[in-house]
Amino acid sequence: MMRVNGVEIEDTFAEAFGMWGARLVVTAETLEWARTAGAAATGFATSIIGCGCEAGINELVRAQDTPDDRPGIIVLLFTMSRAAMEQQLMLRIGQTIMTCPTTACYDGLPDGEERFKVGGKLRYFGDGFQRSKLLDGRRLWRIPVMDGEFVVEESFGAAKAVGGGNFFIMAGDLEHALAAAQAAVAAMRGVPGVVMPFPGGVVRSGSKTSSRYKGQHASSNTPYCPTLRGFEKSDLREGENAVLEIVIDGLTSDAVAEATRVGVVAACCDGVLRISAGNYGGSLGQFKFALHDLVSA
Amino acid sequence: MTCISCAGAALDRGGMTLTRRESSPIPVEADSICPDRFIGLNEADIARLPAFYGRRQVTLGDLFEIEGVGATDITVTGDLAAVKKIGHGMTMGRVTVEGPVGQHTGARMTGGELVVRGDAGDWLGAYMAGGRIIVEGNAGHFVGGAYSGDTKGMRGGTILVKGDVGREAGGRMRRGLIIVLGDTGEFTAARMLAGTVFVRGRLGARAGAGMKRGTVVAFGEVAELLPTFRYTCTYRPVFMRCYLRRLRETGLVAEGELEGELFRRSIGDLTNGGRGEVLVRAERE
Structure with missing residues (x-):
């Protein structure tokens, strides 16, 4: 024994079972706001039985390790299917991260087997005033919001x-x-x-x-x-x-x-x-x- | 069958050096000095590649002493101020020019790296679509610009000029990034379609004239903005932080060389839709 x-x-x-996983890098002016966005994005995400996805905050990221030199967190999001992943990314980034003051959201799995267009769809929230920048092959969308701009990556990777x-x-x-x-x-x-x-x-x-x-x-x-x-x-x-x-x-x-x-x-x-x-x-x-x-x- | 890039990579990685035999103000067109053209060639073959000396067709061997092996790392030395089109259309590899170089350097390139350890003439990186150009001195007019008749200028890649540039840098630019650590002349990013121009020194007059979209960022003094640009707000653009971080990571700019958090944003040119922007660094109050 x-x-x-x-x-x-x-x-x-x-x-354990196979799922699809995505990794989001969420940054904000302060770690507190990044955590707030992460908490909102991973809320009601305990079990795919009733929540559509399972999610959580994986780790805190120092400012020098994020794409925009601001403090951030890593959010992991898991679904059973690719279709559900696309839907959940759209919902959670659009309704929780974009709405949270000062945030930006970047793809943390650029080499993922599948890619889902997220910023490329959320951009329409900008009502024609959205702008994009192509930085080393990664397209960032700048969506005008009331505290400035919400920066979100065009697409997000997901892996088995x-x-x-x-x-x-x-x-x-x-x-x-x-x-x-x-x-x-x-x-x-x-x-x-x-x-x-x-x-x-x-x-x-x-x-x-x-x-x-x-x-x-x-x-x-x-x-x-x-x-x-x-x-x-x-x-x-x-x-x-x-x-x-x-x-x-x-x-x-x-x-x-x-x-x-x-x-x-x-x-x-x-x-x-x-x-x-x-x-x-x-x-x-x-x-x-x-x-x-x-x-x- | 292998692609050109693979073939180039498969060659030995030794260096090839071309040394100009004489000094002359007579223009030389040397678009043969390009890694893609050197693939699979030895010194004798390269010496037979064509060039123009004024109106006269000659060979590279007539103008340059050629030694070394390999196509992926080319160094060009000697009096090159009148030598045009070095690295023209290159897709891979590295070309280093020791000293001032003539016009059209790196024009139409789509990949690889071109370094000029001196000044560069007009049309540097004109119509380029990819790769990287670094000029340690000044550059002439029309950096990343469009040739007459072309509707678009630079379509991708990065140009860094550590000194000043002449007028119409980034003219009709469609995509890519131009960084000027010195001053720019008039009409920077004139009729720009999209893309990004950073200017650390003085941004010349009438910047962004006729621009449709795209971004001009002034980290220093601004001569004047056209009345067809309208101030919108002073804010902290997050995308700028992404750019600055990436530039530091890739070694293009050193720590502290380009800095800024707060920018005054003006949109324009209102005569052409007003979807472009000029960001001018602001100080914290």
Whole structure:
């Protein structure tokens, strides 16, 4: 049996799926405004089940590392299809980043396999007064707005990515589960190329892909609900009274693997009894992340 | 079958040096001095390439001593003030001109890099569509301009002149970037269609006359703007930060050589739609 800090690491694996990922560089006059734009752009983007995409802020970028020498953030956005990616980029850049004071938005995946015209469509907001500049082969649109100009790149790249990496934290009580989850997320935020799309990076309403109700595609993950022990088949052990899940989306499987490793190790805190992971028996997902392999690597 | 660029790259990367045999004010047309024309040729072959000495057709070998191997890195030295069309139409490689050079240098080029370690004559980079020209001295009139009869001037690429330029720099320019670290003459970016001109020194009179679109940026003094330009606002254009950052990254300008955050924006020329702009650097109050 594998243990880290006395916490059992279950011999199982997380099953993840192929998605499309985009990387946006959002800059603003101050880091605070860049963060505000990022928070708006990644709001209501926890799960593709109901939000159309999964998104999060990946990292802060120093002014000297952005295209316009201003402080910025990296936003990662994941969808299941190319069509959904185009739609989500248009909606989120147009409705949240463009509306936020002083921002600009640049493509962070110039070598992506697919390109989606975003600035090239948003430009029409300029009502004929938009201007473009071609800088080293990249076209930037300058759309007049009330605080000056919104600069947005003509098109954004997207690449095949990985979504749905995960692990569960089983603790004796909610306080210890929360502390462990927060420690894990804090550690994982240092890994480039991944986001944890749920609120604060943590999800409590893990789901299974079946329901007793017609038309309901996802339902409560009953085997992991401590309040249902005794009614339903439970995967929880004696003493496990709170479970939190961390879901990981990444631009590459290596990034997801590294984030999982970092997160699992960081989550092995006092009061945590076991770390597990969600899968469908290995029959559905293209990517498998075995916890033992990752932690012992 | 390989393309010309690949063939050039496949050649050895040694240098080829052409040294002018004599000084003469008689114009020489030497559009053969171009990496594309040297591909696959040895010294003897290159010496047989044609040139014009006044009205007389001669060979490069008559005018230049030629030594070295390779097509992708050419150095031209000697008295070149009357030598025209060096690098004309080049698509790749690098040409370095040691000293002042004549007219039409780098005209119609579409790729590669041309460096002039001195002054350049008129029509530098005229009608160019790509690549990069760096002039360490001054340049004459019509930098990146359009030839008579052409509706467009420069269509892409970058020209950097570290000194002054004459009149009508960027005339009828369609795309690309011209940076002048010194002063410009009259009618900079006249009838410009699009593209960008940066001027660190004094922007000459009547800049942007007849411009349709495009951007002229003055980092220093401005002689006067035509009355057909209308002031709109003083603001911080984010796209300028992108340009300045990229220019520093590519080494075209040094840290602190071109700076500015706040600019006064005027639109014009109102006689031609008024969709162009002149940005003049403003100081923080």
